[in-house]
Amino acid sequence: xxxxxxxxxxxxxxxxxxxxxxxxxxxxxxxxxxxxxxxxxxxxxxxxxxxxxxxxxxxxxxxxxxxxxxxxxxxxxxxxxxxxxxxxxxxxxxxxxxxxxxxxxxxxxxxxxxxxxxxxxxxxxxxxxxxxxxxxxxxxxxxxxxxxxxxxxxxxxxxxxxxxxxxxxxxxxxxxxxxxxxxxxxxxxxxxxxxxxxxxxxxxxxxxxxxxx
Ligand SMILES: [Zn+2]
Numbered sequence: 001x002x003x004x005x006x007x008x009x010x011x012x013x014x015x016x017x018x019x020x021x022x023x024x025x026x027x028x029x030x031x032x033x034x035x036x037x038x039x040x041x042x043x044x045x046x047x048x049x050x051x052x053x054x055x056x057x058x059x060x061x062x063x064x065x066x067x068x069x070x071x072x073x074x075x076x077x078x079x080x081x082x083x084x085x086x087x088x089x090x091x092x093x094x095x096x097x098x099x100x101x102x103x104x105x106x107x108x109x110x111x112x113x114x115x116x117x118x119x120x121x122x123x124x125x126x127x128x129x130x131x132x133x134x135x136x137x138x139x140x141x142x143x144x145x146x147x148x149x150x151x152x153x154x155x156x157x158x159x160x161x162x163x164x165x166x167x168x169x170x171x172x173x174x175x176x177x178x179x180x181x182x183x184x185x186x187x188x189x190x191x192x193x194x195x196x197x198x199x200x201x202x203x204x205x206x207x208x209x210x211x212x213x
Contacts, residue, residue: 059082071173077106126193129177146176168200
């Protein structure tokens with residue numbers, strides 16, 4: 001018996017009798033129930049990615065998602081009013097792995113200007129640092145970064161978050177223009193501009209994993 005990433009496996013000998021098979025399955029269920037009690041975090045409910053539905057909420061605004069199959073062998077994306085349209089070959093659109101890889105990259109392009117404006121607006125209202133480039137990237141390992149040149153990167157997963165969470169991360173990265181570390185002084189700067197800093201950090205720890213394409 002084994003369990004990993006929402007898949008349980010049961011090895012049985014060839015030609016096992018029906019009765020023994022039923023008993024083996026019962027034992028597996030028992031074992032899984034006990035495991036779920038002991039280590040509940042192993043059993044994360046499988047939540048669908050944001051691209052599986054017909055609607056997607058990005059920076060707090062709901063968009064209708066349209067996938068249009070085309071003959072041409074290229075993938076394009078555009079936004080108009082409340083609709084995000086993705087055109088791609090049929091075999092691409094039916095491949096979930098390819099969609100969840102390429103479509104977020106289109107979204108990065110579509111929302112690059114929005115994010116640039118948002119970061120600069122918040123910067124003007126808060127720290128007023130001399131910032132460099134602002135970019136949106138398909139990054140899973142972190143929520144954002146700030147280089148020594150004050151180039152700011154925001155993970156595109158945050159487009160899916162409530163805007164106050166997105167803005168919290170933007171303030172976090174802007175605060176790195178003042179303090180490069182996560183020292184007390186750094187958090188004091190964040191708290192100065194985000195009065196719900198603790199709640200926002202907690203939200204990310206608790207719900208961050210649900211932000212996916
Ligand atoms: Zn940081």
